[in-house]
Structure formats: C-alpha cells, structure tokens
Amino acid sequence: ETGVTQTPRHLVMGMTNKKSLKCEQHLGHNAMYWYKQSAKKPLELMFVYSLEERVENNSVPSRFSPECPNSSHLFLHLHTLQPEDSALYLCASSHRDRGDYEQYFGPGTRLTVT
Amino acid sequence: QKEVEQNSGPLSVPEGAIASLNCTYSDRVSQSFFWYRQYSGKSPELIMSIYSNGDKEDGRFTAQLNKASQYVSLLIRDSQPSDSATYLCAVRRSTGNQFYFGTGTSLTVIP
Numbered sequence: 001e002t003g004v005t006q007t008p009r010h011l012v013m014g015m016t017n018k019k020s021l022k023c024e025q026h027l028g029h030n031a032m033y034w035y036k037q038s039a040k041k042p043l044e045l046m047f048v049y050s051l052e053e054r055v056e057n058n059s060v061p062s063r064f065s066p067e068c069p070n071s072s073h074l075f076l077h078l079h080t081l082q083p084e085d086s087a088l089y090l091c092a093s094s095h096r097d098r099g100d101y102e103q104y105f106g107p108g109t110r111l112t113v114t
Numbered sequence: 115q116k117e118v119e120q121n122s123g124p125l126s127v128p129e130g131a132i133a134s135l136n137c138t139y140s141d142r143v144s145q146s147f148f149w150y151r152q153y154s155g156k157s158p159e160l161i162m163s164i165y166s167n168g169d170k171e172d173g174r175f176t177a178q179l180n181k182a183s184q185y186v187s188l189l190i191r192d193s194q195p196s197d198s199a200t201y202l203c204a205v206r207r208s209t210g211n212q213f214y215f216g217t218g219t220s221l222t223v224i225p
Contacts (some may be wrong), residue, residue, distance in 0.1 A: 003222055033213075042116075042215040042216055043158070043204075045214070055211060089204070096216075101206050101211075102160055103148070
C-alpha cells in the first residue's frame with residue numbers, strides 16, 4: 001500500500017455512459033496526477049493539480065474532465081468515451097515544494113469501454 | 115523525438131548477476147530522474163530517485179546519472195527472480211510539474 005487509493009478498481013462502461021474515477025491520497029502531498037497507461041505505450045500524463053493550479057496535456061480529449069476539490073482528493077469524470085480510451089488509469093501524488101518530487105501511484109482503475 | 119527512451123528488452127539475466135538498465139532523455143533542462151518497477155497487472159512502484167550527476171546506491175540498486183550525456187541507468191546487483199518486472203524510467207522537467215516516462219524495459223531473472 002502506497003497511501004494512494006483508487007476506486008473503482010475495474011470499470012466497464014458503454015460509450016454513452018457517464019462515470020467517475022476517484023483517487024484519495026493519505027500522504028500529506030500537495031500535488032496529484034492522472035495518468036493513462038495503454039499497452040506498448042509510455043505512461044501519458046493527463047492532468048496535474050498542484051497548489052490549486054491545474055496543468056493539462058493538450059492532447060487529452062474533452063470527454064475526460066478532472067476535478068480536485070482539495071489536496072487529498074482527485075476525480076476523473078468520464079463521458080461519451082471511445083473504445084480506444086480503454087486503458088489503465090493511474091492516479092499519483094507527490095509533494096511539490098519539498099524538492100524531491102517523488103510520485104507515488106495508486107493501484108489504478110482498469111477501464112474497458114464497450 | 116521521444117522525451118525518454120528505453121530499450122524495451124526483454125533483458126534476461128541469471129540469478130545473482132548484475133542487471134543493467136539504461137535510459138536516455140531529450141530535454142537538457144530535465145532535473146529529476148526516477149526509476150519505477152512495475153509488476154504485471156500492478157501499478158508502478160518507486161525504486162529510486164536521482165538528482166545529481168554520479169551514483170546513488172540503495173541496497174542492491176544503484177542509479178547513475180550523467181547529465182552531459184543525458185543518460186541515466188539502474189544497476190541491480192545480485193538479481194533475484196522477484197526482480198523480474200518492467201522497469202520504467204521517468205524524467206521531470208525543471209519547468210512546470212510535468213513528468214515523462216519511457217516505455218519500460220522488461221527484465222527476467224532466470225533461477
């Protein structure tokens with residue numbers, strides 16, 4: 001256990017559904033991240049929230065919408081997804097100002113879009 | 115050009131040998147470097163971070179950084195079958211809070 005939890009662990013959804021992924025960190029960090037991991041591809045950073053600022057990868061489609069209500073919780077809202085969005089979605093957290101920037105990952109949500 | 119490049123392998127070493135994993139990166143202003151281990155079906159697990167040129171040792175693991183050559187490596191001494199996993203190299207740029215990962219090197223330690 002790394003101190004980062006994600007729910008659900010598995011999700012199957014149709015292309016017309018709306019669902020949300022949840023992440024919670026218990027490490028006292030002040031930065032949280034969403035990554036997408038697809039087979040044979042490097043981890044792709046989707047969104048970063050740190051110190052109330054949001055950074056997003058411009059290549060991420062608008063059907064993915066992040067929300068970070070506080071420094072411990074992070075959501076990824078999903079709507080009208082495509083089959084190519086099937087992947088492992090990983091949440092991570094780090095401490096931005098301490099100088100180490102070490103990221104700790106949650107167990108991930110395995111998403112299948114049918 | 116990819117931000118971070120790793121040999122995808124597979125790399126096979128006998129038990130007890132030294133495994134050497136390599137990574138190059140394209141952005142000269144990168145400042146922070148990380149090695150993660152990922153078992154099949156699991157999420158990445160941080161092994162080591164390195165920020166300065168030279169070697170950093172932690173148990174059986176040694177990370178080596180050469181910023182002039184834009185190269186970072188991980189040595190695993192006395193390799194064990196439990197070290198069999200995919201090893202991910204990650205780089206953080208000095209600007210912003212963005213991280214870039216390689217595709218990973220698959221390591222198999224043969225008993």
